Structure formats: structure tokens, C-alpha cells
Amino acid sequence: MNSITEKLLGIVSDFKGSFQGAFNIRENGQCAGRQSSPNIHIESKTDKPGIDIHVLPGTKGETVYIPACVTHGDVDDLVYNDFFIGKNADVRIVAGCGVHTDSEEEARHNGIHRFFLEKGARVVYEEKHVGTGKGTGAKRIDPVTEVTLDEDSYLEMDTVQLGGVDSTMRKTSGVLGARAKLIVRERIMTDGEETAKTDFKVTLKGEDSGVDLMSRSVAKGHSHQEFISSIRGENRCTGHSECDAILVDGGTVGAAPMLEAYHVDAALIHEAAIGKIAGEQILKLRTLGLTEEEAQEKIIAGFLK
Amino acid sequence: MLKLEHLAWELPDGEGIIKDVDLTVQDGKLIVVTGPNGGGKTTLAKLIAGLETPSKGRIAFDGKDITKMDVTERAQNGIAYAFQQPVRFKGLTVRDILELAAGGSLDESELCGLLGKVGLCASEYMNRELTAALSGGEIKRIEIATVLARKGKLSIFDEPEAGIDLWSFSRLVETFEDLRRQGSGTLLVISHQERILSIADEIVVIADGKVRAAGPREEILPTLLADEKAAICPLGREDVSI
Ligand SMILES: Nc1ncnc2c1ncn2[C@@H]1O[C@H](COP(=O)(O)OP(=O)(O)OP(=O)(O)O)[C@@H](O)[C@H]1O
Numbered sequence: 001m002n003s004i005t006e007k008l009l010g011i012v013s014d015f016k017g018s019f020q021g022a023f024n025i026r027e028n029g030q031c032a033g034r035q036s037s038p039n040i041h042i043e044s045k046t047d048k049p050g051i052d053i054h055v056l057p058g059t060k061g062e063t064v065y066i067p068a069c070v071t072h073g074d075v076d077d078l079v080y081n082d083f084f085i086g087k088n089a090d091v092r093i094v095a096g097c098g099v100h101t102d103s104e105e106e107a108r109h110n111g112i113h114r115f116f117l118e119k120g121a122r123v124v125y126e127e128k129h130v131g132t133g134k135g136t137g138a139k140r141i142d143p144v145t146e147v148t149l150d151e152d153s154y155l156e157m158d159t160v161q162l163g164g165v166d167s168t169m170r171k172t173s174g175v176l177g178a179r180a181k182l183i184v185r186e187r188i189m190t191d192g193e194e195t196a197k198t199d200f201k202v203t204l205k206g207e208d209s210g211v212d213l214m215s216r217s218v219a220k221g222h223s224h225q226e227f228i229s230s231i232r233g234e235n236r237c238t239g240h241s242e243c244d245a246i247l248v249d250g251g252t253v254g255a256a257p258m259l260e261a262y263h264v265d266a267a268l269i270h271e272a273a274i275g276k277i278a279g280e281q282i283l284k285l286r287t288l289g290l291t292e293e294e295a296q297e298k299i300i301a302g303f304l305k
Numbered sequence: 306m307l308k309l310e311h312l313a314w315e316l317p318d319g320e321g322i323i324k325d326v327d328l329t330v331q332d333g334k335l336i337v338v339t340g341p342n343g344g345g346k347t348t349l350a351k352l353i354a355g356l357e358t359p360s361k362g363r364i365a366f367d368g369k370d371i372t373k374m375d376v377t378e379r380a381q382n383g384i385a386y387a388f389q390q391p392v393r394f395k396g397l398t399v400r401d402i403l404e405l406a407a408g409g410s411l412d413e414s415e416l417c418g419l420l421g422k423v424g425l426c427a428s429e430y431m432n433r434e435l436t437a438a439l440s441g442g443e444i445k446r447i448e449i450a451t452v453l454a455r456k457g458k459l460s461i462f463d464e465p466e467a468g469i470d471l472w473s474f475s476r477l478v479e480t481f482e483d484l485r486r487q488g489s490g491t492l493l494v495i496s497h498q499e500r501i502l503s504i505a506d507e508i509v510v511i512a513d514g515k516v517r518a519a520g521p522r523e524e525i526l527p528t529l530l531a532d533e534k535a536a537i538c539p540l541g542r543e544d545v546s547i
């Protein structure tokens with residue numbers, strides 16, 4: 001494992017020289033370390049790049065780390081990771097991604113993650129993205145996440161991208177069975193000429209299924225972000241999406257939410273607010289002794305926390 | 306000492322809101338500013354805290370001319386202001402704002418002390434975000450606590466009683482009395498509440514952008530109470546007839 005990978009791992013996951021339990025580290029398209037645990041089995045795919053992660057039914061309290069790093073330009077890494085979470089298992093999955101380039105060539109990671117949760121399974125999925133390096137080559141991360149939630153299962157996805165990624169296109173889709181819950185919390189900050197596009201598509205198929213999408217983003221410099229969400233209720237269900245964006249300098253943001261109710265008891269809500277930091281928020285913090293710049297920093301840091 | 310001299314402020318269309326106000330506030334006193342709605346109390350508070358800039362006149366504080374100082378500088382010089390309408394923040398917690406106000410980190414017992422003064426329990430509130438999920442009375446009490454945390458030389462509270470329940474209000478009145486007893490700075494409280502008026506050292510009545518009356522409580526309060534019993538509200542409205 002090279003030193004850039006070690007540094008990236010520290011940023012995107014709780015890596016402190018090693019991982020506890022099951023893990024798979026991907027470095028420039030190669031496996032740089034893997035360990036299964038008695039309850040969590042990780043195997044290479046035979047037909048395409050990537051791994052299958054099997055979490056045995058009833059597994060409780062374990063964490064699986066599957067970070068991926070690209071540490072130089074001229075890498076276009078494509079990987080397929082499939083997670084099979086057994087009945088009533090309750091695990092945490094940490095899947096950070098770091099891309100680094102010091103050259104003018106593009107460094108790209110494209111991870112396609114599919115989650116299959118069996119009845120009653122619970123997963124907390126954390127995904128942190130970062131770009132580093134002084135190269136002019138574009139740093140791109142284009143994750144695709146597909147979740148299939150069986151009855152009574154629960155998936156909470158926490159995704160963060162706080163800078164350095166020139167372009168990202170993140171697609172997340174989900175199909176929910178009866179009483180399944182999906183919670184997605186996304187935080188994105190872009191600056192300079194960066195662009196970030198998010199696309200959520202959730203189908204609430206089962207009775208009493210529910211989804212809650214929360215996106216908070218900050219667009220600085222001349223960066224641009226787009227938020228697209230589509231929630232489709234095909235049964236008695238609840239769907240909520242919320243997109244809050246703060247504009248700084250010349251940042252721009254577009255939000256296009258869509259709600260489709262195909263059942264009389266589908267209750268779907270969308271809230272969106274885009275604008276610069278409210279003047280009265282800055283004023284309030286200035287009355288506490290902060291300068292305008294300090295106030296702006298605190299508000300943004302809190303917002304993206 | 307806070308000294309306002311010939312202070313004036315207009316709306317962009319030229320309508321005068323604060324008109325030639327002269328006022329001197331001695332250190333360590335509890336001053337209550339009252340008067341009819343729309344009389345200019347909040348505007349006066351904003352001029353003192355630097356949220357608005359006067360079109361004419363001068364503000365001196367602690368021997369310094371602060372007229373040209375911005376909000377941040379005035380705050381750093383010891384002026385604290387609790388807004389009439391508290392501001393909400395997605396992402397900042399009660400703990401965050403109190404720590405910003407105090408200028409450093411606070412442990413749980415310090416948070417308890419501050420929030421207790423406004424009748425809130427720290428363990429229940431310190432990690433709550435300052436969003437619309439907090440009720441009107443809750444956010445108002447947190448706003449007051451931020452100013453208590455600042456330990457300012459001059460603390461301005463704009464209608465601290467608004468939206469607050471009876472129990473928290475009693476606690477708040479005690480807090481104001483304690484602050485005065487401890488001599489911790491000057492308190493300028495904008496209020497319509499008789500309980501607050503009755504603990505004032507001095508009362509200032511602002512109506513129609515002017516100081517209608519100002520003086521020791523013993524002198525001003527009886528006239529206000531007499532007015533209140535009249536059928537009309539005479540404050541600032543000499544021309545009203547029945
Ligand atoms: N930014 C503004 N734009 C328009 N009108 C304003 C503005 N600020 C103040 N005013 C007007 O100035 C007058 C005084 O307002 P101010 O808020 O100071 O009154 P107040 O005495 O605090 O009233 P209340 O007891 O209702 O809080 C009101 O008529 C108000 O409508």
C-alpha cells in the first residue's frame with residue numbers, strides 16, 4: 001500500500017494503520033488488502049472487477065470497511081461491489097473513496113454498489129469522498145448505489161463530499177418492501193469549477209415503507225450542483241425529501257424534485273430551499289463578536305456537520 | 306456609561322423612525338424601555354448594538370465614541386443584544402451557539418447554569434439544532450441564554466417575556482435581579498411587563514420615535530399604571546379622542 005493511499009484512507013475512513021474485522025482495500029484498481037471475518041465473507045467476483053460481501057444472517061455489531069483509492073492520474077477504475085445482508089443482521093459498512101493526482105491526467109473512480117437486505121436486516125452505510133493532489137488532471141468520483149430492501153429492513157446512508165473532487169455524478173436508487181425504511185443523508189461542498197450532480201430514485205413498493213432523503217450542500221466559487229430526486233409511492237407509504245443549499249460567491253444550484261403517488265394513502269413531501277446565507281444569521285453571530293468571515297465559516301461548518 | 310445624543314434613523318423613503326433621541330444610561334443599572342408597539346424600541350436597540358447605522362447623532366459607550374463601529378466591534382467592546390425575533394440556524398446546536406457566545410468551550414455544568422437561568426434543562430437541549438423544530442418559547446429562551454453567556458458590559462434584551470410561560474418568566478425575572486445584584490454590567494430590557502417594570506431602576510418610555518418620559522421607576526411607573534387604567538392608550542398619542 002503506498003503512502004498516498006494511507007493518507008486517503010485516514011481521511012475517508014477511520015483507518016489508523018489497520019482495520020478491525022472484515023475489510024477490503026482497493027488501490028488503483030487492485031486489491032491492496034483483504035480480510036474476512038467468521039460472519040462476513042468477502043470474495044472476488046469472477047465475471048467482472050469487484051467483490052461480493054456476504055453478511056451472515058443474525059450478524060450483529062460488526063463493521064466492514066471497503067475503501068477505494070486512486071493515487072495517480074491516468075487511472076479509470078470501475079468496480080462492482082455487491083452486498084448481501086442476511087436476515088436480521090445489523091452491521092455498519094464504511095466505503096470511503098479518495099482520488100489523488102499530481103499530474104495532468106484524469107483520476108477516476110466509479111464504484112457500483114448494490115445492496116440486498118433480507119428481512120429485518122439493518123445497515124448503516126457511510127461513504128466519504130475526497131479529492132487531493134496538486135495535479136491539473138480532473139479528479140472524478142461517480143458512484144452508483146442500488147438498494148433493494150426486503151420487508152422490515154432498514155438502511156441508513158450517510159454520504160459526504162467536502163472538496164477536491166472536480167466532478168461527481170452520484171446515482172442512488174432504491175426499491176422498498178413492506179415496512180422497509182431508507183434514510184439518506186447527503187452533504188456536499190463544491191468550490192472553484194467543480195460540479196456535483198445527485199440523482200435519487202426511490203420506489204416505495206411495500207405497504208408502510210418509508211424514505212427520508214436529506215441533502216445539504218454548499219456551492220462556492222463558480223461551482224455548480226444539481227439535485228434531482230424522484231419518489232414514487234405505489235402503496236400506503238411515506239416519502240420525504242429535503243434539499244437545502246447555500247450559495248457562496250458565484251456558486252449555482254439547481255433542484256428538481258419529483259413526487260409520484262400511485263396510491264391514495266401515499267404521503268409524499270418535498271422541501272427545497274436555495275439561497276445565500278440569511279443576512280440575519282450572519283448578523284446574529286456578529287453580535288456574539290465574530291467577524292463576517294468567521295460567521296460565514298461557522299454557519300457553513302455547522303450546516304455540513 | 307451609554308450616552309445617546311441627538312440620535313436619528315429614517316427609513317429609505319425618508320420617514321423618521323427614531324427622532325432626535327437623547328438618553329444617558331448609568332453603569333450597573335437596570336433600565337426598562339417601554340412604550341407602544343411600533344414606537345421605535347427595537348430600532349433603538351439595533352442602533353445601540355450596531356445592526357443599524359444612525360443618520361444623525363452620536364453613540365458613546367464606556368467613554369468611547371462607538372457611532373462608527375460595526376456590529377462585531379461593538380460586540381467585542383462588550384455590547385450584547387438578545388433579538389426580539391430569534392434567528393434559527395440549520396446545523397448549529399444550542400451548545401454551539403452558547404459556546405460562540407461565551408467565546409470558548411463550555412462543560413455540561415456551565416451549560417446547565419446558563420440554560421437553567423431561562424428555565425431550560427441542558428441535557429435535554431444542548432444537542433438540539435436551532436431549527437424550526439424548537440418552539441417559539443424555547444428558541445426565545447435560548448436567545449436570552451446566548452446573551453447571558455456573553456457576560457457583556459451592556460446587555461440588551463428585546464421583549465424577553467414574549468412567548469415565555471409563567472414559570473420560565475418568573476425564573477427570568479429572578480435572573481435579571483441576580484444580575485443587577487452581582488453588578489454584572491448594565492441591563493437594558495425592552496418590555497411591556499409590569500413585573501419587569503417593577504424591578505427597574507429607571508424607566509424610559511419611547512413613543513413615536515422619541516423619548517416620551519424617562520426617570521426613576523418610582524416616578525414613571527405610577528404614571529404608566531394610571532394611563533393603563535384610562536380607556537385609551539395615551540402613550541404617544543395625544544391627539545386621540547373618544
Ligand atoms: N426595516 C424597516 N422597514 C420598514 N419599517 C420599519 C423598519 N424597521 C422599523 N420599521 C418601522 O419603524 C417603526 C418602529 O419599529 P420598531 O420595531 O422599532 O418598534 P417597537 O417599538 O420595537 O415595536 P414593538 O413593541 O411592536 O416591538 C414601526 O412602525 C416599524 O414598522
Ligand SMILES: [Mg+2]
Nearest residue numbers: 346347348389
Ligand atoms: Mg420591538
